[in-house]
Amino acid sequence: MREPQPFDAGAGMLPDWVPEVPHNRPPVHAAVLIALVRRAGGLSILYTERSPELRSHSGQIAFPGGKVDPTDIDAADAALREAWEEVRLDRSSARVLGYLPLYYTGTNYLITPVVAVVEPRAPFVPNPSEVRSVFEVPLSYLMAPGGFTTFRIQRNGREHSTWQIEHSGLVIWGITANLTRRFHDLALAPEGG
Template sequence: MSSESDIRQIVTRLLPAPEPMPDAGDLVADFVLEELGNEPPVPAAVLIALVRRGSGYNVLYTRRSGGLRKHSGQVAFPGGRIDPEDHDAAYAALREANEEVALYPEDAQVLGYMPYYYTGTNYFITPVVAIVEPRAPFVPNPGEVDAVFEVPLDMLVQEASYQTFRIVHRGQKRESWQIDFEGHRIWGITANLTRRFRDTVLAGDGHVA
């Protein structure tokens, strides 16, 4: 997954624009850990950054700060809520990446979008896929991020890189994908999104457009 033809194939498997939010009653949450209330879904965006390194690409991840109120210490893609002043999901994802790890938006070329992902915490996530050629090292914002790391794209396309993560929460068994890399454990929403990216975009097992 390092040639220009690979990137062209990736583009053909992405959506040219974010999917609109359907009626709330049509949304089905993945990896539910708590009962969803009657609040409307929260629009959010994450950046799946394909960081060019030499002749190949890595995918950028963060480990959230241990001081955060929600999901502290967990691995995530850069991203967050889409604010009213954000132009679109890509703008929000790149803004958040700049705030979290000092990724310059000008260093990113947006390739397209994956279908929305609705979480068990009531977030309506638009995954934004972009090539990034960083002009400087990524620097974690200590208020939000404890660490930043990259996983080779060639590893993420391999079936053997994925295991099953199991958790018992309030007496209920839940499962997600799991990826282990150099002491980092990726699970839950982030692992499920990575697997979906692998299946539909990298491996091309399903066409998303």
């Protein structure tokens, strides 16, 4: 999509999993950057390993991103600001291509995925208060058969499944893997496949 999907509060969006107790407040708007990093060997997608010191989702793999602040112009501005804060991705090296559909989480976040091509002018540097490490997964790996598997998790006595990507000893699962798979299906999968 060339523009972010508008949020319709009356649309009754279902989250990726349903919490035991329904939320009694509007969702928190957030944005993540699906950065297609141009390297000599081809394009790759940028991921972060979150710091183990964080209160939520500590140690998990994520895209750069976070809450949309009142001072952000839009979701793209928020995603690029967060990418700078988390890994020193210079916004002038990024060209926004578009957006994936909104993704509503069971933790009550409404995420706008922002897709951009990045031609880095300097190495990515993790902010140690938020990010333990930064790594990239080649698009060729994600497009290959077997790049994705499913992961099953128990939550509130119910089993849920999510996409999973294993790469270089790290496991990408949950929201990040689901968004990666959505990107795969919308932008990478061959027509009819």
